[in-house]
Amino acid sequence: MYPASFEYHKAESVDQALAALAENPDLKVIAGGHSLLPAMKLRLAQPPALLDIWGIQEMKGITRDGDHWVVGAMTTHADVLRSDLPLFPEVAGWVGDPMVRNRGTIGGSLAHADPSADYPAAALALGVEFVIRGPGGERTVHADDMFQGMFESAVQPGELLTHIRIPATTQxxxxxxxxxxxxxxxxxxxxxxxxxxxxxxxxxxxxxxxxxxxxxxxxxxxxxxxxxxxxxxxxxxxxxxxxxxxxxxxxxxxxxxxxxxxxx
Structure with a gap:
């Protein structure tokens, strides 16, 4: 099936994305699209407007910061699979198929909070910290408080999950x-x-x-x-x-x- 008609917007920075969300609360954020687009094709979701954040470079990549790895929310499953992160590379190997892994993102999956997704269990076991930005600034949410229900996470309307912090000292x-x-x-x-x-x-x-x-x-x-x-x-x-x-x-x-x- 084909999705219902929608407006398309694109952001090149976190600030630009947050400004767009503040201006238009109807915007639905799309990253890799492997959760939202299938639902739209089946008309299970019919957002009036999409905000594409795929091009936000500051939300991509994996770096080391002391005793933590910092992973941008727009980092793909494939990049996670090839990384030196604890546990997450093994989990990424279980995600979908090569097409999904090369386009889908770790942040999109975690923020989506699908009850059958793989990453949430890894995030809880690792004690991951989630860095979320919104109109009120930046806040950090521990994994124990991130997943709040079926398809419900701590990321509120008008906010973006920008990075996750993973302990690097696991045995x-x-x-x-x-x-x-x-x-x-x-x-x-x-x-x-x-x-x-x-x-x-x-x-x-x-x-x-x-x-x-x-x-x-x-x-x-x-x-x-x-x-x-x-x-x-x-x-x-x-x-x-x-x-x-x-x-x-x-x-x-x-x-x-x-x-x-x-x-x-």
């Missing part, structure tokens, strides 16, 4: 995923990270309305106990024609045990 990490064979989205994905102080953080995606920390797993591993079962309650999970809530709960247990086993 080990792993991501295990059971993916849908057609869409390649996560039916369930589990990320586990051992940080510089030896503590472990873990999270899952694909099973609920948003990505969540696996606190029961964290408590067990940090107490040097074996990986328990029943990490999540099926009553808190989503069920559909691809996988029941009970099966997703089982997958969380299986994938978590695999991921912990890879930490060494």
């Amino acid at each position: 080990a990490s792993a991501y295990e995923k059971f993916r849908h064979p057609a869409s390649h989205y996560a039916v369930v994905g589990v990320a586990v990270v051992r940080h510089a102080d030896g503590s472990v953080r873990a999270a899952y995606t694909g099973a609920a309305e948003k990505a969540h920390r696996l606190t029961k797993l964290e408590d067990a591993v940090n107490a040097s106990q074996s990986v328990p079962t029943g990490l999540v309650d099926a009553g808190d999970l989503l069920g559909d024609r691809f996988a029941s809530a009970e099966y997703r709960a089982h997958l969380v247990d299986v994938l978590a045990a695999r991921a912990v086993g890879r930490l060494g």
